[in-house]
Amino acid sequence: MSSPSIEAVNLSKRYGSFSALSNLNLKIEGSKCVGFLGPNGAGKTTTLKLFTDMIRASEGKALINGISVHENKKKALASVGSLIESPEIYPSLTPRDALSMVAEIRGMPRSDRKKKIEEVVAEVKMEEWLDKKVGKFSKGMKQRINISAALLSEPEILLLDEPSTGLDPRGMSEVREIVKSLKHKNRLIFMSSHLLNEVSEICDEVAMIDHGKLLVYDKLNNVVSRFSGDGGEIIIDVGLSRDIDDQTISRSISSLSGVVSAEKLEMKSLRIKFSGTLENQEKLLSDLVALKIGLVSFHPSSSALEDTYLNMIKATL
Amino acid sequence: MSSSSLKADPVVLPNLPSSIAQIGVMTKYELLNYFRSRRFFILLIIDLIISSIFTALVAYYGVSSFATAALGFYSFWWGNSITLVVILSGIFFGGDAISGEFQNKTGYFLVGNPLRRSSIYVGKWIAALTASLIILAIYAAIAIGNGIYYFGANLPYQFGESLIFSVLYLIAVLGFTFFFSSLFKSSSMSILVTAILFLFAFSLIQVIVSTLAQVEPWFIITYGSGIIGNVLTDPYPTTQTVRGGFRGDTSRVFAVSIPEGIAILVGYFVVTAVLGLLFFERKEFT
The missing domain is CATH 3.30.70.1560 (Alpha-L RNA-binding motif)
Structure with missing residues (x-):
């Protein structure tokens, strides 16, 4: 099996005259964690949304493992877990229901589902809440469930948009530990964040973007020493x-x-x-x-x- | 370090369920959501209140005040109220089915998964239809129960036809409400617009077009739904030219025929289902 990869080819996104992303060319390949940095409105979330087909590119392509996300979303996202913009879960469902839905969508065998759901929920320290309705959860608790949903199918690629959003300091630390542990499991993690200490602690490489344009993509140490x-x-x-x-x-x-x-x-x-x-x-x-x-x-x-x-x-x- | 290449070695991808199977998953969890939330039960209560009002009216005033035969009884009960039950089902289950995914951000939880948007749309639509059919079935069961009590177990075949047309109308209404829901990103806006259209606007336009302009309103869905009540009338009503008005002018009173009504309802469903799906496919989670 070849290395997991994500690739933006001349990827652009415009809203009228405003260019949210301009001609992004970026290829990330292999098991690593890449921090995606930039100020608010730089184009980080736009890029991640293009990689999950939440929005359509004005030009260019977003490829995952060489497959165009827009042209063949189902296949492209087959091995991707994502967490974009703190999603909400139907309030009347429990984490077990919501994760069962994701497991069934992803074709996880019935025999593995219960065990795997309990594992990922334990990983985000939400075991006690597994059968409680999500509508009663705080923002941080929902975010933990969202993280567990992204991890559920053990995807080889993880696209995370500010995964620590809404979490308390302990939650942030736990997320960092989870991401660190994933690095040892042959995963490609592409993670946007405003928390530079988080990126510095977890990531091997960084990509910086501003005004929709890629400024640099290199190993963390190289970026720091050069700039x-x-x-x-x-x-x-x-x-x-x-x-x-x-x-x-x-x-x-x-x-x-x-x-x-x-x-x-x-x-x-x-x-x-x-x-x-x-x-x-x-x-x-x-x-x-x-x-x-x-x-x-x-x-x-x-x-x-x-x-x-x-x-x-x-x-x- | 950045580079670009359109080719990559194939990777081993997990075996995903077929899109049909994923539609089934969407339907299952959407239904679970309906049953767990208050929505289904509120509509069920409304359903029971309408049924209770009819039951009480017939019991209080006596069945002979409303009908002398089974067909007339079902025309009074079913023909006068089922379109309201269908419209309420459309508003409750379809009004914000798609717009809610944007406004409440629940769509973000689903769309990032390896499933087609069409699977989400169709799965949610089937769930809305299933929930509505349960409401319809309960309403029909109460009507039939009363009909059997007063007129015996011989159900007129026209009631069966009316039931089928009601289901067809429900399908068309849900196609339409899903289409409107996919136009808006605000749940309240899509529910409000759908409610205004079905409860007031369509009926008003129908009256204006048919009475004042003397044009058959074949392009209005509520006109097509006239077959539900018409089929319970013996003989089946036809378009009539009548003399009336203060100047004694002649005017036409339109009655939709069964083939015409079916064509209107099927047409509405096909057009709005295709458009709704297209809108949802193209809509962005911005």
């Missing part, structure tokens, strides 16, 4: 399992190849300003592991992504 306005330097947050002393930072870590500076944020976290290629970054990670300082996490800082984002969006104003 952060910090001379190609990126900031990496490092999490540790134990306290670190200042001497180790100043003597061992600061002298590692590519490290511009290193500072302690808290007793168990560091911020490293780094300059170099992805290969250099890989070497830095292995050097840090070799130092046996109890390294447990290593990722570009969300503030670095924020700098990059603001620089890029400012440039298009």
